[in-house]
Structure formats: C-alpha cells, structure tokens
Amino acid sequence: MSTTGKIAPISGFPEYLPDERIVEQRFLDVIRETFELHGFSSIETRSIEPIERLSAQGEDTDKEIYAVSRLGGGDEDARWGLHFDMTVPFARYVLENSGKLSFPFRRYQIQKAWRGERPQEGRYREFTQADIDVVDVGQLSPHFEAEMPLVIADVFRRFPVGDFVIQVNNRKIPGGFYQGIGLTDVTATLRIVDKLDKIGPDKVRALLLESGATDEQASLCLQLAAIRTEDLGFVDQVRALGVEHPVLDEGLAALADVIRTGIRNAPGTLVADLRIARGLDYYTGTVYETQFPGYESWGSFCSGGRYDALASDGRTTYPGVGISIGVTRILGLLLGKGLVAASRSTPAAVLVTLRDDAARDEAVTVATALRRRGIACEVAPSAAKFGKQIRYADRRGIPFVWFPSAGESGDEVKDIRTGEQVPADAQTWSPPAADLAPAVTRVGS
Template identity: 75%
Template sequence: MNAPAPRAAKVTPLSGFPEYLPAERIVEQHFLDVIRETFELHGYPSIETRAVEPVDRLVGKGGDADKEIYGVSRLAGEEGEGGEAELGLHFDLTVPFARYVLENAGRLSFPFRRHQIQKVWRGERPQEGRYREFTQADIDVVDVGELSPHFEAEIPLVMAEIFQKLPIGRMTIQVNNRKIPEGFYRGIGIDDVAGTLRIVDKLDKIGPEKVRAMLLEAGRTDDQADRCLALAAIRTEDLGFVERVRALGVDHPLLDEGLEALSRVITTGMENAPGAMVADLKIARGLDYYTGTVYETQLEGHESWGSFCSGGRYDALASDGRTTYPGVGISIGVSRLLGLLLGRGLLTASRSTPACVLVAVNAEEDRPRSNRIATALRARRIPCEVAPKPAKFGKQIRYAERRGMPYVWFPGAGDDGTDQVKDIRSGEQVDAEAGSWNPPAEDVRPQILRADA
C-alpha cells in the first residue's frame, strides 16, 4: 500500500516584506531609474556595500537600534558556534558607508561623493509605510577634516530635481540647522539640548499643547517652553525666518552661526529651485550625529505620512582615531514613498509588461518568421513579445489586451503578403515593415499614470 503523498505547505505572505506585481514593479523601476540618472547627472558615482556588518558596529552607531537589527547566523554552524549572532543586516546605508570610507580612504579622492541604492532591513512592527525590508536611495559627500558648507545647499537641490521629474505632486524639502535650536536653547538657559530637541521633534505627532506639557515635565520653565514653541513655529519660504528669530530676543554665537548657514541653503534654493525648499525651524532629526543642516521632506496633501526623504550634516561620519571624515547626506525612502502611492492607488502603470508589440503567430511552422520580425523590432529598441500559441487572432489580441500591449503585429496579413500592425485601442490596422515602423514615443515604454491626472 502506497503512503499518501505529503500535503503541500500552505504559502502565506510575510508582513513587512513587500513584493510587487509586474505593473507595480514597472512603477518602482521608473522611480529607481529617475533617481539613479539624476544622481549621476550631479556627479555621484554608485557604490554597493555588503548586506551585513558586525553587530557591535551596528549597535554602536544606532543607539537603541539593536532592538531592530536582524542577526545573521548559520543554521548548520560548526560545533562551538552559537550564542548571539556576530553579524547583522544593515538597518540604513550610513553605517556601512562610514565603514566603507574608513576601509578605502587611501584609495578614494576627497571630497568623495557617492550614491547608493540598496535594500535595508529593520526588525520593527510592520505597518502601512513601514517595512522590515525596504529600498533606500542615498547620496553623501564626505571630506577629510573639514567639509565645505556649500555642499549643505547642493545636496537638497539634487532631491528637488528628482521630485520634479517624478509624477508625485509637490514635495516640500523642510530645512533647518541644528545650531539654531542649540544656540537658542542655550541662550535661554537650557543645557539639555538633546533632550529638548527630542521633545520638540514630536510636534507633528502630538501637537504643541502636549509638547509644552512634556517640556514642563522635563524641567523647563513656562517661559522656556513658550520660547521653544515660538521658535519651532517659524516657517518661511524666504529669508524672513532670520528676522522672526531675532524678534524673539535671544543671543548666542551658535545661533548666529546656524542662521547664517541656513540662510546660505535657502538662498541657494531660491536661486536654483524656487519653492522647493522652506526654512522650518521645528525640524530636529532625532539622531544625535547630525550637527548642522538637517532635512525632512513631505508630500503635499499627505503630511500625516511624515517624511519620505531626510538627512543632514554630520561632522564625524567616521574616524580612525587620527583622521575625522565629516559629511552631509540625504536619503529617499523609496519603498515608503511607493507604499503610499501604490497602496492608495495614486499611481499605476499603463501596462504590466515592457512589451508594446505582440507579434502574432499564424501557425507553429510560421514561428521562425514571427521570431525574425521580433528580432528586427528589438534591434531598433522596440520592446516586443512573440505570441505563445498560434491561436485564433481574436485570442491573440485578447492576450495583448490583458497585458496592456497597444499593438499586435500580423505577419503577411496584407493583400500582397506584407506585414500589418494593428493599434488595438483604435482598431486601425496598417501595412508595416519591421525595419522601419515606429510606434509613437509614448507607446514604446509603459507610462506612469497618476490617478488625479
């Protein structure tokens, strides 16, 4: 008696690890292409770092990030192996980039700029817009000893150009300088700058009344709490923020430095990307290593989703004990942004395949002719697919329709045996030669469509 066949294991999705259908993947690839091409237009070469770093380095650079690190260990480890994992998957691209700079400093030309588009992993609770595995796209500029401040103005311009090219609506880059709140807080007698920044950073989440209560609970006076909120309320698209800060009557050398630095960034933005940047003095960025300009970016109409693109200046990206490498960088949360746009149906692709032409097959013995036509079209960079079966032409047309392909090519369909191509949207069918026919430019590649367009 034969034993019963084992039951197939049930396939269930893993939350926090997004996988896209073909049409969604086309949207993602369009975003990645635009991002990469724009990075390269600004002279940022690409690097790729390994997926794992020593856990002690990840923990040391990430504060309490050890709670989110995925440890990596061998399932079939040798005897004696065990205990806590020594390697972990990187949770951002800054930590591996800092290590990369230290390891390759002798072979890099400084100031060194790079772009990096890779997966990262965080073991946090999955929810809308937050994933365990996701793609980030970073640019950074790093130098030896000192970094010219003009890079702090140039970095957000790259992002402004990307956002202009993507079909996503208006993205506003909010800019601040950490020296402004630090100098301001010290000027009103607050010594715990980091603690105050962390509280003020919650403004968008809990509102000014609760932030004020938290400031008082942390030992700030009524006057100090009111002044902190007054500073955080300042937001301008021009240099008006300087006068508004001065009107608060606080003096401190660090505050002067921060206002001057932020003025340079906003001036550069006004000259090169009008309306793309605003001075927003509530932006703090929670990570302690930011020391100068900081950035956050929101999608207009979807502010509740928070920032999709953030970063800042850090005066000690990496150090080998003798040399310090300061830098400035910014990162796009590609998966986070797509999670909103695709999940809410705000973007879609015009078709689920890169092919714009289906080459029909009259009969199986005629497939070589269809293959030759497809080869000729591809040689001229016209994406196409050969029909999988020599079915009735109505079925082959429906095959193309279901995938969004706008054209079907019929070998020898003309009265004199010439080929014909049909636009299945309009029904128009004309004679065509594979060596000269061209579809409209907008049909060659899938188009990314906005729901509100």
C-alpha cells in the first residue's frame, strides 16, 4: 500500500523514533523485572468492555470513553468501549476467573489504554499503563496498602527519572473528617477538594460554599488538605483541628502504618499529603499519587489506591489495592524535555563488514556466532569502502566494527570511538558489558 500527499498527524497518539523507543523499552523492562521481583504475575485483558461498566466508575468517565463499532454495524456494536484504565477490566477478570486464581492474587499488567480527553502536554488519547494489584476474597490485609509504594520506589530508583515523591493519603481521613464537621455528602466534597491543584484554594472554597458547606466547614476542609508531612506528624496536626469521628481514627491509623513502613524501607520517598483524594469513586482506603519535584504542573505520574467493592458477584466481594504507572506520561516528560537519552538508536553492538559481495556468507557466519552468544549485531548493508561502512556504523551508534579475515591473518574488531583495533574470535570475543546493549542515562547526570 502506498501513501501519497501530506500526512497530517493525529494528536494524542504518540509514536517514537528508534532511540526513543529504546528508552521506552528499557523502562518497560525495569518495570517488568521489578514487578516480578515483588512476586506479581503477568496477565493481559481484552481492550474493550461494556460501556455501562466503564461509565459506572465516576461522573467524568462518559466523555472519556471511546466507543467501538463496525462500519455498517448495527446497534449491537455500539455497546462496547475501549478501556480507559486497567482496574475496571481487572475487576471483571477476577470475577470471571476466581475459581482458577490463588488468593491473595498478585497481578501486574502492562497494556495500552485510551481516553477521550483533549491532548496536551503530558496527556494522551492512547497511552501505556503498567499496573500492579493485590486482590483477596472477602477481606484484604491492610499491610498490602503499605507494600504498593515500596514497589514503585524500587522501579523509579532503577530507572533514571531523577527525584520523585510518593504522596499518600487515606480516604477515610477526609471521609471521617467531613462527617465529623457535619458534611454528609462525602463523595461530592472529595471531588471538590480533589481539584485543589487545578483551581487553587479560593475556587475550591467557593465550590464548597456553593455545595452547602458553611464558611467554617470550608475552612476546616482546606486546613485538612494543607497538612503534609514526611513523618507521622500529620496525626497530631489533624488532631489539633479538634474533629472526632471513628472513621477518621481508622484512616489516621492506616496511613500511619503506610508512612511508618515507608520510613523503614524507602526513606525519603513517601509523604503523607492529606489533599490527595483521587477522583474515581471506587477508592475506599489508602490512595497514592507520585510527582517529580520541579515538574508539579505535570501532575501525578503514578497513582492508585485501595478499593473494597469494585469486584463483587453479589455473594462474594473481592477487595484489592493497586497502583498504576503512567508509562507514556512519564516518557512524555523525560523525552520531551530531553531529560533522558539512549546511548544509541539500535540494539546492535557490532557491525560485521564486507570485503566484497562474495564475502557476505562469511560475514553472516560471524554474525550468527556472535548472536548465539547474545551479542546483537548486523551485517553491513553493502560492500562499500571500509570507510563508508564505518561511517554507517557511526551514524547508527554501533560501537564496534568487525573485519572478517581475508586469509590466515584472523578476524579483527575495532572500537570506532577510540580507534583501537585488536584480533578477535567470534566464538570468544565479547564487548564490554556497558556496550552490550543500549544504555539509558539521565542527561546531565
């Protein structure tokens, strides 16, 4: 099929150049390896779900769902939508496969999702997410809520994202607090307070007053949301506001456990931030958001929380806790701002040269021997002059050029960065470990 004429890009659907794709692949490798180190098993779910199931997850989801239909299809097709996150399909997956799973079930899932929002910096219509969840039958131990941020901290430490902070709250804290001050519509109040970062405290106060809160109640809501500590000091600060409610007590104790675990196992990465609410309705306990200091305007790159009733068949409830890494969102910042770079745009560490066209079979034999030992390589595309073949390797970022022997002299390999050329045997030679695969580094680090 041929393409002619000017091609107009479709906004919100990112595509990567080879060196950018290497950055993405390395990030996904780190995520996958870390998830598995923590004992999570990989699953994959279908891309579509019934629209009514997707739209039941919050007030703003309807406008975000991409409907799926066949051209010329009937009404039957119009009831499917592309999933906008992995949690909703995962809940359905648990219900359908509960008899085949071992609980508590630890799952990770790396897939694309689609969201029909206006594309902008850091926001995409098609994006890759990497999720982990622990789900159990009937009850879920609260210690899993403390485990989630430790996994994320391990991921971000292994990939050159720079400084990061995992902000943690428990929805029982604002829920119990609001009830303690006489605000009965907890969900509506949570949704308003969740807009603090977007519209600021003055507009949030105005929305609270419009919703029926008194001036004192609105002030207390803002005072609660302003509490942020890197230790357990948030407990005393909440108590100082003079509000009492048993749900509030539960939330403070649960959040204290999470922060205490973070201090012991991931010091300097967790912060108790009581403005964090998360907009989706199914969160019931601990909630998480993750930001990069200096890039707060990009919002959260990794978020999630506990849900107690997302999955239920009417007889059995499957509570869980999960957290999701916005892979495409993070890459949009790291690549768009030039904060990370791949050392080369190809996996090949070696280019095997050609003396002439008749030597191609010999070159392929060398390349095969190298590949069988895990050394990525390619054979020169043509038997051009050696200088031209070396320039080709340089443009591709391939660090080593291999010269098969012309007789009994033996093969040689050249590091084109230093000019050093040494005898080599395809059965034994290996490049330095740092050159075996493309490296991803933080620019300026």
